[in-house]
Amino acid sequence: MTTTQLAQHHHIDAILSYAEDDLRTGTLPGELIGRSWKRCIQQYGLDPSRPRSARIVTHQTLREHQDSVDEFLNVARAGVEQLYGMVAQLGYVLLLTDHRGITVQYLGNKHSDRRLRQAGLYLGADWSEQYAGTCAVGTCIEEHEALTCHRVDHFDATHIELTCTSAPIRDPSGKLLAVLDISALDSPHARHSQTFALNLTQLYARMIEDAYFLRRYRNQVIFRCDASREFVQVNGQYLFAIDEQGRVEASNTAGRDLIADTPFDAGQDGKPALTQLFECQLEDIWSIPFDQDDQVRAFRHQGSGATFFAALVQPCNARSRKTDEESPDTREAVPELDALAADDPVMRRTLGLARRLRNRDVGLLILGETGTGKEVLARAIHDSSHRSKRGFVAVNCAAIPESLIESELFGYVSGAFTGARAKGMRGLIQQADGGTLFLDEIGDMPLQLQTRLLRVLSEGEILPIGADAPVRINCRVIAATHQNLEELIRTGEFRADLYYRLNGATLRLPPLRQRADRQYVIQSVLNKLVSDGGLPDIRLRADAMSAMLAYRWPGNIRQLVNALAFAEATSEGAEITASDLPEECVEGQGSPITLEDSLAESKSPLEEALQECHWNISRVARRFGVSRPTVYRWMSRQGIELPRFLGKAEAPGSQD
Structure with missing residues (x-):
C-alpha cells in the first residue's frame, strides 16, 4: 500500500468513526466540518470508502447555469480576474460557482489541465455537497459562511491533498447568488497557511457582491457609508438603495447587518428609513453633495452611537446638470467622432483634439499599432469637417510598389511613358483636391518621394509625370504610421522637414488591449457587422465577452473584426458563446497571457x-x-x- 493509499484509508476510518460518535479514532474536525461529514452520510447517503470521480456537467447544462447568472458574470469578471492574478503564482486555481455549486467560470494553469480536470477543479464541475461531499464550495452553500476546507477536512478521500477556500456572494435580497473559491492541488499541511487565502477570498467576494449591487440599483440613489471618511467614496462598506423619502429599498450584506443591529419601528414592509438608522433629518441626506467640499457628511448611528461617513451615488438622470459654460458634456455633438470610443482616457484626449482640429487645415499625424483604427479615425475627422462633401482618398504607402508609387500619387500626362494611358491619369493627390488625403504607413514612403511630397505640402501644387506646368491642389493631409518616425529620422530613413510639416498635431491611438472601453469597442464592432451585413440581431453571452476582454488582441481592432465575423458565422442561434470564437481568443483562458x-x-x-x-x-x-x-x-x-x-x-x- 502506497503512502497516499494509507493516508486515504486512515481518513475513511476517521470519518466513519466520527459519524458513529466514536471519537477514539482520527483527528477531530471542527464543528462546521463535522456537521458536513454527518450530512454526507446521514442525509446524502455518501460512502467515504467509495470515492466519486469528478462530475463535469454537459456543455448544454453548463450553458443553462451560465445563462441564469449572465448579468452577474459580466459584473464579476473583473474581480475574478484580479483575484486570480494575485494567487496564480502560488499554485491556486479560481472557481466561481452558482448557488447550486456548478462552476460557471474558471481560471487555472493550462499546464496542469489534466490533473485539475481529474480533481474537479474545472469549468462545469459540480461541487455541491450532495455530490462531492464536504468541500469548500458545497459546505459554504449549506452553511452560508466563508470557510477553508483543508486537506483531511474533505469528505472524499481522493481530495485530502487539496486545499479549498470559499466565500458566499449574496444578491441584494440576501439570497445566496454564487460562491467564490480558490483551490490548490498541493498545499502545506498546516491549516494556518490558508488564513490569508480566506481573508483574501472574503474581500473579493464582498467587492464582487457590492459591484453587482451597484449595477442592479444603478437607476436609484445609493447611500454609501463607512467608518472612514477617506475610504467612503471608493470603498464604502455599507450600501443602501433609497427612494425619494429616504426609505431603504435594498442593501448589501454589511448594510443588512447594520439594519439588524439597529432598533427601529418597522412599517408594514419592514423597510426602515435612513432617519431611523442614523440621527438625522431627510434634508441632511439630500444635502450631502453640497455641504462639504469632499461631498461627504458624518452621521451618528442610532443603535451604537458610532460615527459613520456617508456619500451619495446618484443615477445619471438625477445628477444636477451644469451650465453650458461649466460642463464639457454640453459641447457640440460630433457623432462621427463620438462613436469611436466610450470612457477611455487616451481616446478621450485624442478625440477631443480631433474635435477641435477637424475644421483646421493643420497637418495631423496619427500614431498607433497596426489595426488600431488609424484610417477609421482619419475618415471620421474628414466626415465631420467642412471638407466632407469632397473626396476622402486613402493611400497605403506600404502597399503600392515603389516603381508605381510616383505615378499613383502624382499622376501623369498622355504619353508620359511607355504603357501610359492615352488620356493620362489624375494622381491620388489630385483626386483628393478639396477633400482629405490620408497617407497611411507614411514611414514606408521612399526618401525620393518624401522630397516631392514635401514640395506639394509647401507649395500647394503637384507636377504630374511628363507635365510642363504644375497643377494647384487644395487638400488636407492626414498621415499615419505604426513606426517611430523620430527614430527613422535619426537613422536617415525619414526627412525631418517632412515630419514637422506633417506633424501639426499628433493623435495617438492606444492598442485595444490597453483600452478601458474594450467592452464598448467589442459591442460596437458587432453592431456594425450586423447592420452592414443585414444580419439578424445577435448578442454576446457573458462567457464570450469575458474571453474577448481577457484576450490581448495583437492584431487590435482589425483582428477583432475578423474574430467577430468568424463567431457570427459559426454560432448557432441568436447569441455568440466562447466556443464560437476563434481558438486563439479562448485558448489562454486558463491563465493570464503575458506579453x-x-x-x-x-x-x-x-x-x-x-x-x-x-x-x-x-x-x-x-x-x-x-x-x-x-x-x-x-x-x-x-x-x-x-x-x-x-x-x-x-x-x-x-x-x-
Whole structure:
C-alpha cells in the first residue's frame, strides 16, 4: 500500500468513526466540518470508502447555469480576474460557482489541465455537497459562511491533498447568488497557511457582491457609508438603495447587518428609513453633495452611537446638470467622432483634439499599432469637417510598389511613358483636391518621394509625370504610421522637414488591449457587422465577452473584426458563446497571457514586428519594451532566423 493509499484509508476510518460518535479514532474536525461529514452520510447517503470521480456537467447544462447568472458574470469578471492574478503564482486555481455549486467560470494553469480536470477543479464541475461531499464550495452553500476546507477536512478521500477556500456572494435580497473559491492541488499541511487565502477570498467576494449591487440599483440613489471618511467614496462598506423619502429599498450584506443591529419601528414592509438608522433629518441626506467640499457628511448611528461617513451615488438622470459654460458634456455633438470610443482616457484626449482640429487645415499625424483604427479615425475627422462633401482618398504607402508609387500619387500626362494611358491619369493627390488625403504607413514612403511630397505640402501644387506646368491642389493631409518616425529620422530613413510639416498635431491611438472601453469597442464592432451585413440581431453571452476582454488582441481592432465575423458565422442561434470564437481568443483562458507568452508562443506578432521594422532588432525591442537578448530568445524559440542579406549587421551585440 502506497503512502497516499494509507493516508486515504486512515481518513475513511476517521470519518466513519466520527459519524458513529466514536471519537477514539482520527483527528477531530471542527464543528462546521463535522456537521458536513454527518450530512454526507446521514442525509446524502455518501460512502467515504467509495470515492466519486469528478462530475463535469454537459456543455448544454453548463450553458443553462451560465445563462441564469449572465448579468452577474459580466459584473464579476473583473474581480475574478484580479483575484486570480494575485494567487496564480502560488499554485491556486479560481472557481466561481452558482448557488447550486456548478462552476460557471474558471481560471487555472493550462499546464496542469489534466490533473485539475481529474480533481474537479474545472469549468462545469459540480461541487455541491450532495455530490462531492464536504468541500469548500458545497459546505459554504449549506452553511452560508466563508470557510477553508483543508486537506483531511474533505469528505472524499481522493481530495485530502487539496486545499479549498470559499466565500458566499449574496444578491441584494440576501439570497445566496454564487460562491467564490480558490483551490490548490498541493498545499502545506498546516491549516494556518490558508488564513490569508480566506481573508483574501472574503474581500473579493464582498467587492464582487457590492459591484453587482451597484449595477442592479444603478437607476436609484445609493447611500454609501463607512467608518472612514477617506475610504467612503471608493470603498464604502455599507450600501443602501433609497427612494425619494429616504426609505431603504435594498442593501448589501454589511448594510443588512447594520439594519439588524439597529432598533427601529418597522412599517408594514419592514423597510426602515435612513432617519431611523442614523440621527438625522431627510434634508441632511439630500444635502450631502453640497455641504462639504469632499461631498461627504458624518452621521451618528442610532443603535451604537458610532460615527459613520456617508456619500451619495446618484443615477445619471438625477445628477444636477451644469451650465453650458461649466460642463464639457454640453459641447457640440460630433457623432462621427463620438462613436469611436466610450470612457477611455487616451481616446478621450485624442478625440477631443480631433474635435477641435477637424475644421483646421493643420497637418495631423496619427500614431498607433497596426489595426488600431488609424484610417477609421482619419475618415471620421474628414466626415465631420467642412471638407466632407469632397473626396476622402486613402493611400497605403506600404502597399503600392515603389516603381508605381510616383505615378499613383502624382499622376501623369498622355504619353508620359511607355504603357501610359492615352488620356493620362489624375494622381491620388489630385483626386483628393478639396477633400482629405490620408497617407497611411507614411514611414514606408521612399526618401525620393518624401522630397516631392514635401514640395506639394509647401507649395500647394503637384507636377504630374511628363507635365510642363504644375497643377494647384487644395487638400488636407492626414498621415499615419505604426513606426517611430523620430527614430527613422535619426537613422536617415525619414526627412525631418517632412515630419514637422506633417506633424501639426499628433493623435495617438492606444492598442485595444490597453483600452478601458474594450467592452464598448467589442459591442460596437458587432453592431456594425450586423447592420452592414443585414444580419439578424445577435448578442454576446457573458462567457464570450469575458474571453474577448481577457484576450490581448495583437492584431487590435482589425483582428477583432475578423474574430467577430468568424463567431457570427459559426454560432448557432441568436447569441455568440466562447466556443464560437476563434481558438486563439479562448485558448489562454486558463491563465493570464503575458506579453512574452503571446510573442513566444505565436509567430505572427513577432514576425510582423520584425518585418515592419526591417529586421532591426533594436527597434523591435523598443517596440515591445524589452531587451535585445529577449527578442533573440523569442526568435530562437520560434526558429526565426535573420535574413541572409543582413549579414552580421544585427548580431546580438551590435547596436543600430
